[in-house]
Amino acid sequence: MSHPLPFISRQQAQAPFFVGVDLGGTNIKVGVVDDLGRPLSWLSIKTDAPRGAEDATARMGQAVQQAIRQAGLQPQDAVYAGLGSPGTMDIPAGMLLEPVNMPTWKNYPIRDRLSFHCGLPVAFANDAGAAAYGEFWVGSGRELASLVLLTLGTGVGGGIIVGGFSIDGEHSHGAECGHLIIDYHDDARMCGCGQRGHLEAYASATAVIQRASEALAADRTSSLHQRIAAGEALSPLLLAQEAERGDALSRDIVLETARYLGVGIVSFMHTIDPAGVIIGGAMTFGGHESPLGCEFLARIRQEVRSRAFPVPAAKTKIDFASLGGDAGYIGAAGIARVAYRRGQGLPL
């Protein structure tokens, strides 16, 4: 897996150092960054969730120490670790409650157990909240005073940074941005969470596949029919490929996604009114590097401008994330840095 940011050397780096851990259902990414958010090292281990939370957390702790060594640092050079995790959680308590993809990890005090295993104090965050902090600190949002991050993948995740901090919410359910309601009707699309009308039910990869399946079942002409007949599975990537080859149905499905996102973004602009909204995650249709990605972004902006109040419509930055898969561990390290500086009485 590539990473968009080049490593800097120990000599160029500025102390103190922070370790970020990005826990996913399949992989755990662990990286070391310096005081300016620049990565020095990075590694990935398997989550292997069925072996249990304690087993994975012990391996995470070892990976933290390994990443510190790979960065050319002594153990004491790293002062704080940060952990971004999926699933329902109690952030102040440092607890995982019911991680959807890791059913045996219920009610696990992951923050303190990771601290035990890695030997560092640990700051704890929602995975998308950590990614949002990463983009805010050193990514697409680095010049923004506040931002909303939407991550498009199997679901739609989110993070909200206002006043330099993540909005975690009073019950650790802040920034569940995919579960904003964009259609109140009883026949609205069903979300993976079991409720209807959520942004995620329209704009996630799952939703894109569902909408494409429906269009194909309605027998619309599309080169997708041939690829599926050849045994390929519908996916955002397949749609992107066919859209770029001129398939109208594929392109429609992709751009319809932009429309739904625009609707959700306007709700954020009229309530949070952030300096910018950043679109990240696995499903950005190639991002700035691809004509389809550019059109996707342009359509999001168009929908936003046609629906938002004039001032935020003109001033709110709408752009792709820039840290890719590194946002999670860099942001977790950034949250660790905030906790460290608060503990030291340093300005935040």
Add this chain to the structure above:
Amino acid sequence: MSHPLPFISRQQAQAPFFVGVDLGGTNIKVGVVDDLGRPLSWLSIKTDAPRGAEDATARMGQAVQQAIRQAGLQPQDAVYAGLGSPGTMDIPAGMLLEPVNMPTWKNYPIRDRLSFHCGLPVAFANDAGAAAYGEFWVGSGRELASLVLLTLGTGVGGGIIVGGFSIDGEHSHGAECGHLIIDYHDDARMCGCGQRGHLEAYASATAVIQRASEALAADRTSSLHQRIAAGEALSPLLLAQEAERGDALSRDIVLETARYLGVGIVSFMHTIDPAGVIIGGAMTFGGHESPLGCEFLARIRQEVRSRAFPVPAAKTKIDFASLGGDAGYIGAAGIARVAYRRGQGLPL
């Protein structure tokens, strides 16, 4: 006009003192509160908007001094004033931009002009943001760490308090809670702002009247027909009266409003995740004092619980506001207190 909070005497009050100004399209309410948010005096003057912004602001300044005298205070006892204003604004600059109901007041530096006329430093806020701060400080939200206030009137206003502060937004468009999108479809209801599908287009007094008109035009049986034939105008109050007398159509329209509000509230719970959501404004159908108001609130809670994630559904307080028409000036005074304490280096 009654006020729900009794005045306290100068002897009982705790210094320092703050003056709150609640600017409305028709009236301007000015009140003095002590350091604990308890009112000592209160008066109202006409806005008389056509006479212009400077004229009204000069009279506001006089009213501030009059309210201080009525409170039994010396001018120097009041240390800071706060102003809550409607309309589009630039909060950091202290400017009114385009107040909808006061068209000649464009691009007016109201904060600094009020400061000139009243002789006090002035903190500036959105009217609904000030009301939200009032409910947070001494109202329904006084035991909540964070809240969203929805004010139901001609439109739907809002305020969001997180971390002890109002979310004003990067472009002073934060907490335009009535302009959350709850229906993305092209045929969604039209909002007063000219866009479709906003919460305000379903749950404001204007929307209630519109929905009732449509139901009556569809010839549904209702005692409203007689009242309208007798020359009365459709209003939330008329609906409430007929609903309480057993009119099914009136009751349906009122409770349908609760459903839309529930949808909007869930979006706030899944993004802001506040400790509580407070419903205020002129249209609460009698609030806790009336059977219809209680049923209205119960239906909001029911809709919320059926749609929200289990943890916030169980834990988020949903209740009516408790300060009534005093929330605006008390909250403006509270925002003045925050500005004062920040300036003095006191804990916030």
